[in-house]
Amino acid sequence: MTVFIIRRLLQALLVVVLMSVIVFFGVNIVGDPVYMLVSPDADQDDIAAAIARLGLDRPIWEQYLLFLKGALQGDLGNSFIFGEPALQLIMHHMPATMELAFTALMLAIVIGIPLGLYAGLYSESPLSKGIMAGSILGFSLPTFWVGLMLIMLFAVELGWVPATGRGDTATFLGIQSSLFTPDGLSHIFLPALNLALLKISLAIRLTRAGVREALGQDYVKYARAKGLTTRRIIFVHVMKNIMIPVVTVMGLEFGSLIGFSVVTETIFAWPGMGKLLIDAILQLDRPVVVAYLMIIVLFFIVINLIVDILYSLLDPRVRLQDQGA
Amino acid sequence: MxxxxxxxxxxxxxxxxxxxxxxxxxxxxxxxxxxxxxxxxxxxxxxxxxxxxxxxxxxxxxxxxxxxxxxxxxxxxxxxxxxxxxxxxxxISMIFQDPMMTLNPVLRIDTQMIEAILAHEKIDRKSAWERSRDALGLVGIPSPEERLRAYPHQLSGGMRQRVAIATAFLNKPxxxxxxxxxxxxxxxxxxxxxxxxxxxxxxxxxxxxxxxxxxxxxxxxxxxxxxxxxxxxxxxxxxxxxxxxxxxxxxxxxxxxxxxxxxxxxxxxxxxxxxxxxxxxxxxxxxxxxxxxxxxxxxxxxxxxxxxxxxxxxxxxxxxxxxxx
Incomplete structure (x- = not known):
């Protein structure tokens, strides 16, 4: 296991370096941020001074090496717009995104898995067919449209929950989050649901497919032949098997929940990293964009690692191979 | 007769x-x-x-x-x-054709044998475990304590079929x-x-x-x-x-x-x-x-x-x- 983790960390390092090259050069091709920053009546000297101040007068490879040098010391550059360190800016917005993604993941698990289980066990019932039809809608309707519809229905027409913003936060166990106040919960409900919709559908389909496959397996018939209760067969024999793909996929999807929260955060004016990214892109705030992408890459790497470890905990067959490695 | x-x-x-x-x-x-x-x-x-x-x-x-x-x-x-x-x-017990497919791959042998006893008798886990161990001994499995802790994939086909036979005889059908x-x-x-x-x-x-x-x-x-x-x-x-x-x-x-x-x-x-x-x-x-x-x-x-x-x-x-x- 230790060898496995060390090898994975080395691979991760390579991925981070490669990503930094792609991201840094990619972002530097697009637009010229200087004209966004200087006042409209600035003359050539002012512009030249601004370029020099941002370090944009140097060759791009030199800019990259400088960036790399800073990055090794935990400095991903300063935001052009705010003048603050980009990393600090992102960290400031991160809790809001994390709580949103986490809530969405929980919704996907709590709603998706039971529905998928039902649809898999009673695949012929009208309710199951309804669930499956619903999951197709969840897959195909665009997030921004569903978000607007949710606001229309729950916030405007019914007035049950607020449409935008993050609401009050409270600190619990050292974590400051809106999940700990009633006001915060009412604010997070709509954006989390919107973000979760796709993942709920995914969980339903994965679970259903897993259940349908497992029910046809000999080990289920054998478990029945042993006289076990249906309850034990489903919740121990079947569930333990289908949890392997479900945990793998849902774990990996957590990364995409963070990454794709951009749209949802924009619609619901949720003050998270996604909103920050969109603003940074619009204002050509290169250091923030680069820093954001680097952080997302790190997230994906860490999540993949955790999923791999979880996977080996769930599947004894994988565990054995690891010991051999 | x-x-x-x-x-x-x-x-x-x-x-x-x-x-x-x-x-x-x-x-x-x-x-x-x-x-x-x-x-x-x-x-x-x-x-x-x-x-x-x-x-x-x-x-x-x-x-x-x-x-x-x-x-x-x-x-x-x-x-x-x-x-x-x-x-x-x-x-009435049943022994199936393919021992590779009938034992649940993610549950240990002890779990799968003990559950067959506990499904029909109210005895404590320890007695059930002892009975499983003795049953494995009866079908000629060496060091049954160790085998009980194994997962099916760690046993050969013949060994798994012995486990299935031992399980079939557990409740003296x-x-x-x-x-x-x-x-x-x-x-x-x-x-x-x-x-x-x-x-x-x-x-x-x-x-x-x-x-x-x-x-x-x-x-x-x-x-x-x-x-x-x-x-x-x-x-x-x-x-x-x-x-x-x-x-x-x-x-x-x-x-x-x-x-x-x-x-x-x-x-x-x-x-x-x-x-x-x-x-x-x-x-x-x-x-x-x-x-x-x-x-x-x-x-x-x-x-x-x-x-x-x-x-x-x-x-x-x-x-x-x-x-x-």
């Missing part, structure tokens, strides 16, 4: 879109305490379905349409699920249905498994139905043999009678197909044709089209009758005169 199991007129049909498949179509046999009956036939002859019918493990679109399955005097054909569940794995338990194993292991099973039935007085396509296997194991063809029993009698003097042309053909040492170099005998399509059985005797002894009489379905110490479904018994003298 009263029969542990008395099956009479059993019909299990599958109602598919393409038509009704009469997988088991009027099967009679009885097994007494401590007796081993070989149920022999080709793939698709209905022998496994007969086994599953006894346990009530026939899933839609199949169901038992007629007949009685008297187990210790109680008719359990179409008995309520709760009643069957109490019998399964407790009074009155009847064990073994569905081709040695087919997936190589010949040396096969002999050991047969030996273990035979030893245990003798020791415990458990009745056993050994389902197989291999007459050679049951020749040395069973007390009596029922030969099935296309859902019906065509010949039934004591093992010595059936093996030494087969009367039904199909039994003759099956015996002729068994390779033996004294026909070295000779071309192996083969029954012509293929097992019939169960959706379109021929008129009259189902074996008719493949039969070498076919006469005009075979255009009608032969009834089962008592001939020379056995039950036979044929108009033209082979070598009958020889047997009757």
């Amino acid at each position: 009263t029969a542990v199991l008395d099956v009479s007129g059993l019909k299990t049909h599958f109602f598919t879109h393409a038509g009704v498949v009469k997988a088991v179509d009027g099967v009679d046999f009885a097994v007494s305490k401590g007796e081993i009956m070989g149920l022999v036939g080709e793939s698709g002859s209905g022998k496994s379905i007969t086994g599953f019918s006894i346990l009530g493990l026939i899933d839609p679109p199949g169901r038992i349409v007629e007949g009685a399955i008297r187990f210790n005097g109680e008719d359990i054909a179409n008995a309520p699920e709760e009643r069957l569940q109490r019998l399964r794995g407790n009074r 009155d009847l064990i249905i073994a569905d081709e338990p040695t087919t997936a194993l190589d010949v040396t292991i096969q002999a050991q498994i047969i030996h273990e099973a035979q030893k245990l039935t003798r020791q415990t007085g458990t009745a056993m139905i050994w389902i197989t396509h291999d007459l050679a296997v049951v020749a040395g194991l069973a007390d009596k043999i029922s030969v099935m063809y296309a859902g019906r029993i065509v010949e039934q009698g004591g093992t010595d009678d059936v093996i030494d003097h087969p009367l039904h042309p199909y039994t003759v053909g099956l015996l002729g197909s068994v390779p033996t040492a004294n026909q070295r170099g000779a071309r192996l005998f083969q029954i012509e044709g293929m097992t019939p399509n169960m959706l379109a059985l021929p008129q009259g005797c189902a074996f008719g089209p493949r039969c070498r002894a076919r006469t005009a009489a075979c255009a009608t379905q032969p009834a089962i009758s008592d001939v020379a110490r056995r039950r036979l479904r044929c108009f033209n018994p082979q070598a009958l005169a020889e047997v009757q003298e």
